Amino acid sequence: MPRKRSVDDGDELLARLGSLTAQARERAEVQRSQVELAIALQRGMLPRDLPSGPGFRVAVRYAPACYGLNVGGDWYDAFTLPDGRIGLSIGDVQGHNIEAAVFMGQVRTGLRALATVAGDPGELLARTNDLLLSLGTDLFATCTFVRLDPATGVLESARAGHIPMVWATADGKSGIADDEGGPPLGIESGLEYPVARYQLTTGGVFVLLTDGIVEGPDMNVDDGLGQVVRLAGIAAVAGLDAHALAAAAIKGAERVGHEDDAAVLVVGHDEPDRWAKARAGS
Template sequence: MFRRRPSPDGDELLARLGSLTSLARERAEFQRSQVELAIALQRGMLPADLPAAPGLRLAARYVPACYGLNVGGDWYDAFRLPDGRIGLSIGDVQGHNIEAAAFMGQVRVGLRALASVTSDPGDLLAVTNDLLMSLGTDLFATCTFMRLDPATGLLESARAGHIPCVWATADGRAGITEDEGGPPLGLQEGMRYPVYRYRVTIGGVFVLVTDGVVEGPSLDLDEGLDQTVRLAGVAAVAGLGADALAGAVIKGAERVGHEDDAAVLVVRHDGATDHGR
């Protein structure tokens, strides 16, 4: 069968289409490499291990965003303080790219370093905020920092623009912490952050989350927090371990269709402590 040869204009069009296809492929490859780099950087900055204490168990989970390029801003951390207590932090950096992942590392390391000077949660957030302001970056972060005494189960907590925590007890009570927080870190100098005190009772749990766990296109924040409250309540009554609860909470995040990365940090008290301290 006779075929007409492409006209010069047709040849030029085919060449342009080929060029555009090649350019699109290169951009897609670059975009994918950026996402992979951000995920690797973010995961590399999360703690490899969580501290242990008699009667207390910690567990954590992290997953990248379900859709798009929104990765890099969330973190969790737990570390031993000089006086034997445990520092717990969870937070979310504004932005979802490599710069956000790098800034997240600065915030997390800054909290650890400054906690050796002052571990009071309110003071620690205040000095970390001033440190971030001195860096001159346009990024900011929400954060919750808690100081946990393993001997008594006392939790001292301060929030910097972050969503509240979820708690549950072995006798079936569960809810959301109702404390007053301060503004996010890195927005304004001289901020103060009030400290609130709680206690993790035997069989009880505290669950710290980022907004990717409880808020998204399919679920609003109140519904997402209520979902986490129900999970925590069931886990406390049933005696589920910290690791199982962390897994259930991060699994529940799939319901929100989260466009952000998501992190969970669980504290569970499953043994007796020395209340005579």
């Protein structure tokens, strides 16, 4: 009789193990489906076409996270405003799941819509902040928005809790944009966002990025930003185009050891004849 009970106990244990294994596989499949859906949502919300014109270029690179559910929060955008100026934005939503991907789309859409009526990037971020609060979500986003006048090379920029831009000029100077910034979007109403103004000179570049480029377990944010400053400086002096710099920046993100999304947006100023030759050869 004791031997019979031992066999029964073993069968019961095997049955429980089989059930737990099946449940684990089911959860893994659900998680994988959620990751694939979040990536599809995110990619579908990013712009397919980027503005271009004589004297300036816009280039982007984006690498989604590939671990667990660490996907869904980063975005970039570039579009032409009705007055001919160019709107550029980059940002990061709190969270890494389908909800974050959807919220990212709401932020990007809100910025696009309000950019046509806002007086400057600071007012745009303030209006977008109030819009997001009206949605009643617990999520928030960091963001940089830049408005570029291609005719003059003047950039107007405002930041909402986001990493500052990096800049470089053809004469060998480079650094991190020194602007005040404001709190992230979606936290508190009635906020103001200071506006900083810069000049995009011939051969110069401005680099907008998310923290996946510069911060992770293997590198702190100061060292990461310093890495991008060096890349931008080399690219500007060597006359490399915006696409080459964007590719180098996203490649350099591998050194930070992150498991997060990574996005970079570069706007550069070329000689008009160089742009014409590039267009003719494309």
